[in-house]
Amino acid sequence: MAAPMELSCWGGDWGLPSLHPESLTVMAYAKFSGAPLTVNTINNSWRALKGDLPVLVSEDTVISQPAKILNFLRKQKYNADYDLSAKQGADTLAYIALLEEKLLPALLHTFWIEAENYCSVTKPWFASRIAFPLSLYVPGKMSREALKRILLTKGGPPLYSLTEVEAQIYRDAKECLNLLSKRLGTSQFFFGDTPTTLDAFVFGFLAPIYKVCFPRVQLQEHLKQLPNLCRFCDDILTCYFRLTVSGHSPAGQDTADANLQKLTQLVNKESNLIEKMDDNLRKSPQHPPRKLTTLKLAAGGEESSPMSRLSP
Amino acid sequence: ATLCFQAFLQMCNLPIRVICRANAEYMSPSGKLPFIHVGNQVVSELGPIVQFVKAKGHSLSDGLDEVQKAEMKAYMELVNNMLLTAELYLQWCDDVTVEEITHPRYGSPYPWPLNRILSYQKQWEVRRKMKAIGWAGKTLEQVLEDVDQCCHALSQRLGTQPYFFNKQPTELDALVFGHLFTILTTQLITDELSEKVKNYSNLTAFCRRIEQQYFEGHEKDSSTIAARSAKRSLLR
Numbered sequence: 338m339a340a341p342m343e344l345s346c347w348g349g350d351w352g353l354p355s356l357h358p359e360s361l362t363v364m365a366y367a368k369f370s371g372a373p374l375t376v377n378t379i380n381n382s383w384r385a386l387k388g389d390l391p392v393l394v395s396e397d398t399v400i401s402q403p404a405k406i407l408n409f410l411r412k413q414k415y416n417a418d419y420d421l422s423a424k425q426g427a428d429t430l431a432y433i434a435l436l437e438e439k440l441l442p443a444l445l446h447t448f449w450i451e452a453e454n455y456c457s458v459t460k461p462w463f464a465s466r467i468a469f470p471l472s473l474y475v476p477g478k479m480s481r482e483a484l485k486r487i488l489l490t491k492g493g494p495p496l497y498s499l500t501e502v503e504a505q506i507y508r509d510a511k512e513c514l515n516l517l518s519k520r521l522g523t524s525q526f527f528f529g530d531t532p533t534t535l536d537a538f539v540f541g542f543l544a545p546i547y548k549v550c551f552p553r554v555q556l557q558e559h560l561k562q563l564p565n566l567c568r569f570c571d572d573i574l575t576c577y578f579r580l581t582v583s584g585h586s587p588a589g590q591d592t593a594d595a596n597l598q599k600l601t602q603l604v605n606k607e608s609n610l611i612e613k614m615d616d617n618l619r620k621s622p623q624h625p626p627r628k629l630t631t632l633k634l635a636a637g638g639e640e641s642s643p644m645s646r647l648s649p
Numbered sequence: 650a651t652l653c654f655q656a657f658l659q660m661c662n663l664p665i666r667v668i669c670r671a672n673a674e675y676m677s678p679s680g681k682l683p684f685i686h687v688g689n690q691v692v693s694e695l696g697p698i699v700q701f702v703k704a705k706g707h708s709l710s711d712g713l714d715e716v717q718k719a720e721m722k723a724y725m726e727l728v729n730n731m732l733l734t735a736e737l738y739l740q741w742c743d744d745v746t747v748e749e750i751t752h753p754r755y756g757s758p759y760p761w762p763l764n765r766i767l768s769y770q771k772q773w774e775v776r777r778k779m780k781a782i783g784w785a786g787k788t789l790e791q792v793l794e795d796v797d798q799c800c801h802a803l804s805q806r807l808g809t810q811p812y813f814f815n816k817q818p819t820e821l822d823a824l825v826f827g828h829l830f831t832i833l834t835t836q837l838i839t840d841e842l843s844e845k846v847k848n849y850s851n852l853t854a855f856c857r858r859i860e861q862q863y864f865e866g867h868e869k870d871s872s873t874i875a876a877r878s879a880k881r882s883l884l885r
Contacts, residue, residue: 434726435726435727437726
């Protein structure tokens, strides 16, 4: 059995488990591969100062970047890419590079550099999650780092001003979204019916753009014109994170079926125990044989009766 | 990078002449090499050059469907992300290589003390960039491992086909050829980088095939020009 693993990351809002793309990627991958992670959202912690969330702590190892965390999970046998062919694995690497080069700059810009978005949404939200006085410093630091990253990677000549760089990165991001939409097509996940690492990364990058309510939303509007990507995000949220748009657990068919299954399993276990007790009692000579009503398992609303009999 | 363009343009069957100039960076409209000079137009960088060539009626990726085009763009980004950054890292962040090869080579056209100043400036610039994208904390082994992963992915994608998208070469083939050929033929302190690439026999066969098909058929001194351009492209 693997040692207990704890993930520290930024919390969520607007129906998402986390607002931070990298944290969201790791959480999604953990759900897809069935890794038992305890998620600690940052709340009044000094760890945010180092700025390298998400962080996975397992026994003595501390791992910080999403790629390394995913590698660690794979080594612990939580592998969501088990069914992929080698070529599909290669495609995964390529598409992740595409996301990082083309989509990430625009994502960073929408969150941290676009003045209206930053001042009205991002800064207050992140500041509310960290202790004072760090809340005065950390959002500014993250914003400066984002700007530096964009300028250093995209801002060489012939783009001489920030507005030109912005125009270029949004063009690139829209093209990237179009390419992802074409690649996804009508299938449920990128490689068939089971989600993989690539789905985790795409979800991690797309969900914040899709769900967070910003004043300036050109990227979100473009994304909303690609219905298969929106459907992809919603599917993952409802199936793996049990959250709808409003953030409450749905009383949908999926949940009902899952609950029913769990209930049936529980009842089966209890009935096995009862039968064992029954046998024991029959074998022991002191007590007269007692008739214990054998429980009949029925689907639908009849589980309530065995449950009431089992409760002490 | 120069080699990528040469390969691309020759794949399009467009005749080109390669000229090496010391002030090439200043002649280029974007400050980046290489650039092409056609009639009275000057265009630089792979993206704009490809579009320019396409506008003139030559394109290598017309035969691809939408999903394949998406894949091609994704693989090009992978190459840019991994191989290019690894090459930069090796040239400018690995102290041994920097001292013995990069500084002398980069500063060679200029007199002292300009050569030292310019190469330190470039080094500082590259290191800043590495820090911004998170590569500054990587050791040489990790960088080599990333290169290996990238080559593995490319090798898997290529498989036994002659080109990445079966029968016809595309921009991706030109890009990959340019980078791999540079890695394979440039002399560095250690051969670890080229060893990583040589582990994948279909990639080396791919390079040799493109070299034979598109470069040796041309002018006799094209190979010397290619070698000189390979050396210069390592400086970028």
